[in-house]
Amino acid sequence: MSRHRVKALSYDDDFEDDYDSADPDEQERLEECTKEVLGQLQAGEPSVTASREEVQEALWHYYNDIQKSVDYLRGKKAKTVGKKQATSKTTTPKATAVPAHSVIPAFHPRSSDHFSAAEFFRDSPWLNVPLHRKTDILIEPLYPRCRLLGGAPPSDGKMSKLAALAAARKKKEGEKKELEKTKLLGAENNASQAATTERRNSTLTLLERLSVNGKEQRGSEKADTFLRKEALFTSRGNRGKIVIEKHNEVLGNCPKVEETCRPGQGEERTSKPVDLRALPSTFARTIVGSAMSHMHVELSHLSGRCFDVMEIYGQGLTEPFDFADSSPDDIVLKAQSSAKGLKSKQPTPKQAGNKGTQADLASGMKSLAVEEPVNIKRKNLDVLTEYRKSPWKNAANFVVIGHVDAGKSTLMGRLLADLNAVDNRTIEKYRREAEKIGKGSFALAWVLDQSSEERARGVTIDIATNKFETERTRFTILDAPGHRDFVPNMIAGTSQADFAVLVIDASTGNFESGLKGQTKEHALLCRSMGVQKVVVAVNKMDTVQWSKDRFNEIEQQTSSFLTAAGFLPKNISFVPCSGIQGDNVVRPSNDPNASWYPGRSLIEELETSEPFTHSLEKPLRLTIGDVFRGGAQNPLSISGRICAGNLQTGDQILIMPSGAKAIVKNLEVDGEPNDWAVAGQNVVLNLADIDPIHLHSGDVICIPTSPIQNTKAFTTKVLAFDHLMPMQVDIHHGRLHVPGRISRLVAVLDKGTGAVAKKRPKIISPGTVARIVVEMEKPVPLEAPARIVLRAAGGTIAAGLLE
Amino acid sequence: MTDRRRINGPPCGTRPPVFAPATGKAAESPKRTRRSNELRKIFLKTGLIPSAAGSAYLEIEPARPLLTKPLIARSSALKLTCTVHGPKPLPRSTPFSPNLLITTHVKYAPFAARRRRGYIRDASERDLGVHLETAIRGAIIAERWPKSALEVTVNVLEAEDDRWWGNVSGSYDASWGMMNVLAGCITATSAAIADARIDCLDLVVGGVAALVREEASQKTEGHAVNGSPILVLDPDPSEHRSIVSTCVIAYMPGRDEITELWLKGDALEVALSEDDKRSGHEALIDGAVDTARRLHSVLTAAVVESGERLFSAMTDGTWTKDDNGNVEMKI
Structure with missing residues (x-):
C-alpha cells in the first residue's frame, strides 16, 4: 500500500522511493532507454558524454522519459561542477527546514557524488562569493509525508506494480511527445510511425501493453468494444457535460486520477478525470427543492421512467419541509408537558400572548374531565298527593330501651322469630353457635346483635334496626344499647323513634338496680327527646314464676317514675312477658301461673299505637344515620329518617355543615325502591355528584332553597x-x-x-x-x-x- | 425502552411481494454492468438543513437504469443525510476537555433497507457510529475548540442491501451493505463538517473496494481466471453473488493518510490473478484508496459550492462574520 506512487499530486515528483530490484522487463526497458539517451547525447549539438550511471539516474527520475533525460543531462554537463553541487543537500540549509518527524529524505534524488563543502568553497573569497557560484537556496516547503499514518518503513524492497505502471505511463507519454516532435522534425524514422490510428500511434505502447499483460491480447479486442460502448455512453451523457467541465475549471486542484488498480484495464482510458458527480434523483430534488434552481437541472437517467410527482401535483403546493420550525416530536412533547401541568413552569410566549387559545385550552380541559355528567331526571311529582294516594300502611319506629341485660335484644329477637321475620334455620344456627361458646341464652339476641364484638361481649353496642310487619302497621325496631357507655348511641336511636318500649327485668334485684341505672336515664332521655308513648315490657317474668305481686310492684314503681318524668298515664302501658320463652310476646302465655293476666300481648300493645303525624310540608330535614357504599352502581349511599318535609328522585340536596350539594340518584323507602319519600320514613338515598368527604353521620340534609343554618x-x-x-x-x-x-x-x-x-x-x-x-x-x-x-x-x- | 410515541410498523420487510412469473422464468438477479474499476456517480449537496451548523445529503443511484420490471431486478441505492451541530459549549456537568468532543450517531430509517429497522439504534448502527467517529477524528483539528462538543448525526434514508433479496442467505453473507453505508457516511460527514466551517486537516473521503468471486466471470470479465476473485471498486452487494472480502477506508488525499480502515471477510489467502502478486489485503486497500481518491473530486465540488454559498451570503449582507471575525475561505 505504502509503496505506490501518486502521480496525480502536484508534488509527487519530488518524492522518492527506494526500489532496488526492478522487474526483468523493467531492467530491459531501462537498458534500452539508456542506450537511446546516450545516443542522443552524443548525436546532439553540443556533444556530451555521460556515464551510464548518470544516464540511468536521470532516466529514473524522469520515469524513463528519454527526451527529458537528455535535456537534463545536457544542461547538467554544460553547467559548472560547482553549480550542480550547490544544490546538494549537505550544504543547503534545507535539512533544518525538514521537520523532525519527516524522516524520509523526500526531496533530493539519491546521489552517488561525494563532495566536501571545504573543497567547494576553497577558491572563493570570504564574504565575496562570485555570482556564478551563488545559488538560490530553496527552503523546502513542509510537505506531509506520503505515507500511512505510522506507515511502513520507507526503505524496503522493490518497486510496486503501481509505481512501475506509473513509470511506464510516464514514459509512454514522453515517447508520444517525442514521437510528435520527431514527426514534426522529420529527423528520424521510427518504425512506430507505421501505426495510423491515434490510439496505436506507438508500437512501443502496444508492445508495452502486451508485455505488461501478455495474456491480454485477446482481451484487447474486447477492450476496444468496451471503449466504443463508452463513447456511446459519453455522447449520450453529453448534455450535462458543460456544467461538468465548467466545474472542473473551478476545481483547480482536482487530482488527476490514475488508473492503477487493474493493470491493463484502464489502459485505454484517457487521463481526463472522470466526473463522478451525479445529478440529483427525483427524490433528491424534492429534498433540495429550490436550492437546486440555480443549478443546471438535468434529468437524471432515472427521470426518464419515473414521473415527477412534484410536477404533476404542482410544485407550488408542496414545499420542502422547513427544518427551522419545531419538529412534530417537539410539538407532541410540548403538548404532553402542558397536559401534565408543566405549562406554568415553561410558559410559551405564544400562549401567553394569545388569550383566545388559553380560553380554548380551558374549555378543552373541561371537556377532558373524567366525570360523566349526572343526568338524573326529576319527575316533578307532587309528593304529598302521591303519599295520600299510596296504600302505605302505618309506619312506626319504636326504640327499645332499658337497663343493661334487661333482655331487650332477646325480647326483640323473640318478637321477630315468632313473627317469622327471621326464619327458623337462622335462629337454630344462632342457637348452636351461641351454645358452642356457652351463651345459649343469647341466641335470640344475636338476631339483632350482628357484630362479633357485640356477640362476644353479650351486649348491644350500636343501634340495631330491624323491620317487621303486622296486618296494620310496619314497624321498625331500633334496638338501643342498655350499657351506660353507649348512651350516645341510644340517644341517636331515640331521636328516630315514635314511641318507646321500655324493657324491665322483673327478677329480684335487677329491677331495682335498673331503676337507679339506665332504666331511669333512658326513660328521661326518651321523654326529653319527645317520645310520648311508652310500652313497658316487664321481662323475665318466668324467673319470678309469673308472680302477680311482683308485676304489680314493678308497675306501680315504674308508672310513678314515668309520670314524674313527664309521661301521661294514658300513654303508659304494661305487659308482663318472657322474651326467652316467648310468653306474652306474640302468643299469649301458656304458663298456668300467668293465667292472671288477661290483657294484650306485647305485639298487640304495639299495634295500639296510633299513627304518628309528621310535618310533611315543612322544608326537608334528614339527619344522616349512616354513610356507606351501596354497591357498584351506587358508590355512595346514606341512610336515615326524614324528620320533616319530603323528597323525590332527582332532587338537589344540601349537606350541612359542609355546604356541599348532591343529587339524589334514587332512593329506597324501607328497603324498596321508590320515587319519593316523606317525613317519618326510613330512607336510603343513593347520591351522585358529591365527594364522600362531605358526608358524615350526624350531618343534616336539607334543600338548598331553605337550608338549615x-x-x-x-x-x-x-x-x-x-x-x-x-x-x-x-x-x-x-x-x-x-x-x-x-x-x-x-x-x-x-x-x-x-x-x-x-x-x-x-x-x-x-x-x-x-x-x-x-x-x-x-x-x-x-x-x-x-x-x-x-x-x-x-x-x-x-x-x-x-x- | 420502547418507543411509545409512534405507532410502529411491522418488523418485517415492507416492500411488496413479487411473485415468480407463471412461465417459470426465475427472477433475474442484478448484474454489475459497470467495469470493475468504474464508480457509480454520486450526488452530494451541502447546506440542506438550515437549523444545523452544517449538513450534507449524499446519494448514490444504481449505475443501471431501471429495467422494464423495476420491482424484480432493482439494485439498491444509498441515500443519507448528515447533520453537524456545533461546535457548541459543553454542558456544565461535563468535566473539562481540552479538545473538541465528537459524538456520532448513525441511524437507519426504518424503511432504509429490506430488513426493517427499529427506531432505537441497534448494535450495527452503533458500530457504524464508532467507525465514523474514528474516521473524522483524525481529520478534525480538535485542539482548537476546548470545552466544546460536536454532534454528527447521519440519517440513512436508503441503504444498500447486504445481498440481492432473491438470493438465499449463504455462507458468504455478512453485512456488506454496511461497508458502503460507512463510506457514504464518511464522505457526507466530511462535507457537512466543511459546511459547518470546522477546521480540518483535509477532507476525508470514504472508499470501498471488494474482492468478489463471480460465477459468470468468464463472460463478463474475460481476463479473470475462474475461481480467483477479482477486485471491484465501489461494489454493490446486490450485484454480486459471493463477496470474499470488502474494505472501507477513510482517506485524506491531500496528506495521503488513512484515518479509518475496516476490512471484512477473509482476503489473506486469496490469490489474485497471476500477474498480480499483491496480497488480497493490499489489493483491497489499494482499490479502496483509489476509489476514495476519485471520489475526492465530488467532495471538493460540494465543499466549493458550500463556500460559494457562504460567499454570496456574505456579499448579500445576510451573513455576518463570526465572533472571531475570520471568514477565511481557502479552497
Whole structure:
C-alpha cells in the first residue's frame, strides 16, 4: 500500500522511493532507454558524454522519459561542477527546514557524488562569493509525508506494480511527445510511425501493453468494444457535460486520477478525470427543492421512467419541509408537558400572548374531565298527593330501651322469630353457635346483635334496626344499647323513634338496680327527646314464676317514675312477658301461673299505637344515620329518617355543615325502591355528584332553597338532671354530638308556667328547668325545635329544646 | 425502552411481494454492468438543513437504469443525510476537555433497507457510529475548540442491501451493505463538517473496494481466471453473488493518510490473478484508496459550492462574520 506512487499530486515528483530490484522487463526497458539517451547525447549539438550511471539516474527520475533525460543531462554537463553541487543537500540549509518527524529524505534524488563543502568553497573569497557560484537556496516547503499514518518503513524492497505502471505511463507519454516532435522534425524514422490510428500511434505502447499483460491480447479486442460502448455512453451523457467541465475549471486542484488498480484495464482510458458527480434523483430534488434552481437541472437517467410527482401535483403546493420550525416530536412533547401541568413552569410566549387559545385550552380541559355528567331526571311529582294516594300502611319506629341485660335484644329477637321475620334455620344456627361458646341464652339476641364484638361481649353496642310487619302497621325496631357507655348511641336511636318500649327485668334485684341505672336515664332521655308513648315490657317474668305481686310492684314503681318524668298515664302501658320463652310476646302465655293476666300481648300493645303525624310540608330535614357504599352502581349511599318535609328522585340536596350539594340518584323507602319519600320514613338515598368527604353521620340534609343554618351558640330551655353550671358538655342531637360549653345560665324557669323564676343563677339544681346558652367549638346545623341532650362525664346532665 | 410515541410498523420487510412469473422464468438477479474499476456517480449537496451548523445529503443511484420490471431486478441505492451541530459549549456537568468532543450517531430509517429497522439504534448502527467517529477524528483539528462538543448525526434514508433479496442467505453473507453505508457516511460527514466551517486537516473521503468471486466471470470479465476473485471498486452487494472480502477506508488525499480502515471477510489467502502478486489485503486497500481518491473530486465540488454559498451570503449582507471575525475561505 505504502509503496505506490501518486502521480496525480502536484508534488509527487519530488518524492522518492527506494526500489532496488526492478522487474526483468523493467531492467530491459531501462537498458534500452539508456542506450537511446546516450545516443542522443552524443548525436546532439553540443556533444556530451555521460556515464551510464548518470544516464540511468536521470532516466529514473524522469520515469524513463528519454527526451527529458537528455535535456537534463545536457544542461547538467554544460553547467559548472560547482553549480550542480550547490544544490546538494549537505550544504543547503534545507535539512533544518525538514521537520523532525519527516524522516524520509523526500526531496533530493539519491546521489552517488561525494563532495566536501571545504573543497567547494576553497577558491572563493570570504564574504565575496562570485555570482556564478551563488545559488538560490530553496527552503523546502513542509510537505506531509506520503505515507500511512505510522506507515511502513520507507526503505524496503522493490518497486510496486503501481509505481512501475506509473513509470511506464510516464514514459509512454514522453515517447508520444517525442514521437510528435520527431514527426514534426522529420529527423528520424521510427518504425512506430507505421501505426495510423491515434490510439496505436506507438508500437512501443502496444508492445508495452502486451508485455505488461501478455495474456491480454485477446482481451484487447474486447477492450476496444468496451471503449466504443463508452463513447456511446459519453455522447449520450453529453448534455450535462458543460456544467461538468465548467466545474472542473473551478476545481483547480482536482487530482488527476490514475488508473492503477487493474493493470491493463484502464489502459485505454484517457487521463481526463472522470466526473463522478451525479445529478440529483427525483427524490433528491424534492429534498433540495429550490436550492437546486440555480443549478443546471438535468434529468437524471432515472427521470426518464419515473414521473415527477412534484410536477404533476404542482410544485407550488408542496414545499420542502422547513427544518427551522419545531419538529412534530417537539410539538407532541410540548403538548404532553402542558397536559401534565408543566405549562406554568415553561410558559410559551405564544400562549401567553394569545388569550383566545388559553380560553380554548380551558374549555378543552373541561371537556377532558373524567366525570360523566349526572343526568338524573326529576319527575316533578307532587309528593304529598302521591303519599295520600299510596296504600302505605302505618309506619312506626319504636326504640327499645332499658337497663343493661334487661333482655331487650332477646325480647326483640323473640318478637321477630315468632313473627317469622327471621326464619327458623337462622335462629337454630344462632342457637348452636351461641351454645358452642356457652351463651345459649343469647341466641335470640344475636338476631339483632350482628357484630362479633357485640356477640362476644353479650351486649348491644350500636343501634340495631330491624323491620317487621303486622296486618296494620310496619314497624321498625331500633334496638338501643342498655350499657351506660353507649348512651350516645341510644340517644341517636331515640331521636328516630315514635314511641318507646321500655324493657324491665322483673327478677329480684335487677329491677331495682335498673331503676337507679339506665332504666331511669333512658326513660328521661326518651321523654326529653319527645317520645310520648311508652310500652313497658316487664321481662323475665318466668324467673319470678309469673308472680302477680311482683308485676304489680314493678308497675306501680315504674308508672310513678314515668309520670314524674313527664309521661301521661294514658300513654303508659304494661305487659308482663318472657322474651326467652316467648310468653306474652306474640302468643299469649301458656304458663298456668300467668293465667292472671288477661290483657294484650306485647305485639298487640304495639299495634295500639296510633299513627304518628309528621310535618310533611315543612322544608326537608334528614339527619344522616349512616354513610356507606351501596354497591357498584351506587358508590355512595346514606341512610336515615326524614324528620320533616319530603323528597323525590332527582332532587338537589344540601349537606350541612359542609355546604356541599348532591343529587339524589334514587332512593329506597324501607328497603324498596321508590320515587319519593316523606317525613317519618326510613330512607336510603343513593347520591351522585358529591365527594364522600362531605358526608358524615350526624350531618343534616336539607334543600338548598331553605337550608338549615350552622350555629356556634344557641339558647336552650333544659331540664336539668344534674347540677348545671358553666362547664364543658357534650351536645347530642340525634347522631350528632359535638363538644361545647355552657357559657351562660340565663334564668331558672318555673316548671309549670315557664315564667322566669330567677335570673342569672349561679347554679342550676337537678330537676329544675332553666334557660342556658351553649357555645360549641365548631358550627353545627341546629335549628329551633331541635331537642338536644347535654352530657358530661359519662352521664346525662340535661335535656332540652332549642329556642 | 420502547418507543411509545409512534405507532410502529411491522418488523418485517415492507416492500411488496413479487411473485415468480407463471412461465417459470426465475427472477433475474442484478448484474454489475459497470467495469470493475468504474464508480457509480454520486450526488452530494451541502447546506440542506438550515437549523444545523452544517449538513450534507449524499446519494448514490444504481449505475443501471431501471429495467422494464423495476420491482424484480432493482439494485439498491444509498441515500443519507448528515447533520453537524456545533461546535457548541459543553454542558456544565461535563468535566473539562481540552479538545473538541465528537459524538456520532448513525441511524437507519426504518424503511432504509429490506430488513426493517427499529427506531432505537441497534448494535450495527452503533458500530457504524464508532467507525465514523474514528474516521473524522483524525481529520478534525480538535485542539482548537476546548470545552466544546460536536454532534454528527447521519440519517440513512436508503441503504444498500447486504445481498440481492432473491438470493438465499449463504455462507458468504455478512453485512456488506454496511461497508458502503460507512463510506457514504464518511464522505457526507466530511462535507457537512466543511459546511459547518470546522477546521480540518483535509477532507476525508470514504472508499470501498471488494474482492468478489463471480460465477459468470468468464463472460463478463474475460481476463479473470475462474475461481480467483477479482477486485471491484465501489461494489454493490446486490450485484454480486459471493463477496470474499470488502474494505472501507477513510482517506485524506491531500496528506495521503488513512484515518479509518475496516476490512471484512477473509482476503489473506486469496490469490489474485497471476500477474498480480499483491496480497488480497493490499489489493483491497489499494482499490479502496483509489476509489476514495476519485471520489475526492465530488467532495471538493460540494465543499466549493458550500463556500460559494457562504460567499454570496456574505456579499448579500445576510451573513455576518463570526465572533472571531475570520471568514477565511481557502479552497
